Amino acid sequence: xxLRYALxxxxxxxxxxGYELQKQFSLSVGHVWHAPDSQIYPELRKMAAExxxxxxxxxxxxxxxxxxxxxxxxxDRAFIDWMNGPLDYQRFRDPAHLRAAYLESAxxxxxxxxxxxxxxxxxxxxxxxxGELSHIxxxxxxxxxxxxxxxxxxxxxxTIEYKRFAYEGLADRARGxxxxxxxxxxxxxxxxxxxx
Numbered sequence: 001x002x003l004r005y006a007l008x009x010x011x012x013x014x015x016x017x018g019y020e021l022q023k024q025f026s027l028s029v030g031h032v033w034h035a036p037d038s039q040i041y042p043e044l045r046k047m048a049a050e051x052x053x054x055x056x057x058x059x060x061x062x063x064x065x066x067x068x069x070x071x072x073x074x075x076d077r078a079f080i081d082w083m084n085g086p087l088d089y090q091r092f093r094d095p096a097h098l099r100a101a102y103l104e105s106a107x108x109x110x111x112x113x114x115x116x117x118x119x120x121x122x123x124x125x126x127x128x129x130x131g132e133l134s135h136i137x138x139x140x141x142x143x144x145x146x147x148x149x150x151x152x153x154x155x156x157x158x159t160i161e162y163k164r165f166a167y168e169g170l171a172d173r174a175r176g177x178x179x180x181x182x183x184x185x186x187x188x189x190x191x192x193x194x195x196x
Contacts, residue, residue: 006033008079015068028143108192118181126174132167
């Protein structure tokens with residue numbers, strides 16, 4: 001269900017085509033909620049059927065058409081209700097931590113390779129999150145700029161600060177995963193030496 005609220009969050013800034021939504025999704029909300037393109041269009045159709053969004057077909061060029069999605073009053077209420085309600089936490093599923101729980105079954109070289117790959121992955125994520133924080137500080141994130149344009153002046157600071165808060169949390173998570181994997185590397189070395 002969170003996909004629909006992510007889409008509503010983007011559309012509350014203004015109408016967008018499915019293509020624009022996919023692009024904005026990957027550049028903003030996609031950092032906190034991953035959804036492949038194949039899930040976005042079916043969810044938009046469901047949201048339209050439930051009256052959360054309306055569609056508008058626009059001509060594009062001589063033969064082309066594009067469909068714009070607009071948030072309805074019901075969609076806006078659903079988003080606000082979701083924001084003000086309790087969060088439905090899901091059980092944690094993490095393949096990396098599952099694997100770590102059974103590393104004794106791996107060769108030390110494979111365990112090290114896994115942990116180095118984990119570090120590389122999270123270093124890449126950290127770089128993205130820190131880049132987003134730089135864009136927030138410079139007000140150069142196009143989606144944030146668009147949000148601020150449709151936000152009352154007295155609420156703009158809160159919009160910026162909460163966006164920053166979200167990305168700081170993501171950066172902290174990435175740093176934690178990197179530190180955890182480095183501790184894992186030290187553990188593999190220690191246990192390998194003890195076994196020799």
